[in-house]
Amino acid sequence: MNLLTLQRTMAKAVMNPLTPSEHMSSRAPNGEPMANHAAKFIKPNDRLTSFERLEIYNRQYWWRLMSSLAEDFPGLQAVLGNRRFESLCKAYLVAYPSRSFTLRNLGRDLEPWLRKNPQWAGAKQAIALDMVRLEWADIEAFDGAAFEPLKPPDIAKSAGANLRLSLQPYVHLLKLNYPVDSLVLEIKKFNNDTEFLSNAFRERRKRKRVSAVARLKPKTIFLAVHRVAYSVYFRRMSAEEYGLLVSLQKGKTLEQAFDATYSKHSKTFAADLEQVTAWFQNWSHLGWFSAPSQKPARIQKCQKRRSAKK
């Protein structure tokens, strides 16, 4: 057995789903008994069979990846409950094994996968999808690139109908059908607070969280997931504010963005002028705008370090 064949054989076995009791399946992916399959390439020793040795890696694989998804999507777990969440994660990992060197990217295909496979969330599909989108945006906002922000005077200087403004890559705009942001904030607070709490109190808090999910009624919200001073924040906004930002993010000019936004709403741009001015001030104070075609700040910093050492 050459290197590639051995690695393909072992990887298939390692990534084969565990049984409900979290043991290695008795059948190999090719249908033969797993004990025979494992014995073909793994030596037994005086304490463990080939099957048992392979099972150590099989279990480690599933436990590592499942806990990574649970860490990244605690809101989805709260929405679906533990059992359903686990089934969904297993099905997702079978369909989308990790294709990245980092576990950070493990959930990047979860939203499109769930959209195509609604049976895993059942009646909670809509709220589950909203939650996945928000939690993925949270991850992206946490460590997304940051360009040198445009300062308010820079924007004022070049303001005009044809001005195009780039939004920072770490700013994510979401239109959601459920106010899941409040639930995520509650979960984050719960996770931060519970380190020193008793089990009984933790259980009470958990029950409260579950009932909070049940109470969540559909309501369209517009959200910016962004960061300030290296912490991620969720900022709710009006439909008009969201519309303007989405247009700018798509690369439209100011004029096109205003047209696109206000043609859809009952308010007129003229009537909203004061409000729009306040939004622009706020966005630029938050550092959300950058000049187009910049390199990320991390690259600039590397270059600075290198030139300083010369």
Next chain:
Amino acid sequence: MPANRFNGFTDYGIGIGLRSPHYQHILTRKPVVDWFEIISENFMIDGGRPMHILDQILDQYRVVQHGVSMYFGSADRIDREHLKRLKDLVQRTNTPWLSDHLCWGSVDGRYTHDLLPMPYTFEAAAKTAQKIRDVRDYLEVPIAVENVSSYAEFHVSEMTEWEFLNEVVERADCGILLDVNNIYVSSQNHSFNPFDYVNSVPPERVAQIHIAGHSKYEKYILDTHDHPVIDPVWKLYDCAIQRVGHTATLLEWDDSIPSFREVHNEALKANRFLAKSVLARAV
């Protein structure tokens, strides 16, 4: 062999792994630590808090990069995106050497995120060595490969693990990150004498040593990095230091992480062996 071409001719002492529960303590108390080892993948991102923290650490401490997903032993081609990001980080940290594991973990572009054991064959040694050379040439930094803990052995193996390690590092002309805890764990799982392993390692290639704790189960030992170092591992470390000399040493503690002080104090226990080796060489 304190300073050699595999650790960038540095003379580092005892370091610890940089882990998030300790960030606050390190940045506010500024404890005296000889050097920190970072997990490269945690910082191969575009921005945000992790990079901000890293820059503050780099301003005050010496940092060495340690990777967990280069998979030198994978039959797959090298992931160019991975390499590009790694090079960005190498330039940022100015790491004097870079380490990753002598293992595989991905095939056909699918990642297990585990450190899977190598079949100890000449084919695997040749392919792995070529990959190490390619990575070193691209990154332009000395590479040290780390022996992993393992729980399985393959029928196709043609040599012992330490013979395989030697075969790879000779072919690649690279350094070794000697993990004495991993040697101990594997020796228990595969019933070999761990001192045979340590005594077979070419001392002139050892760039760094890892120490760690592990978890013992009924039929095997798991490399969990969640306990203090046990005496048999300290004995192996003593043997390695006597053979290799005063070498950069790093304590790994990755799970159930206690306070910074506890982790650092555990690492500093290595001093008694390092001091003994310096004394022995002076006499």
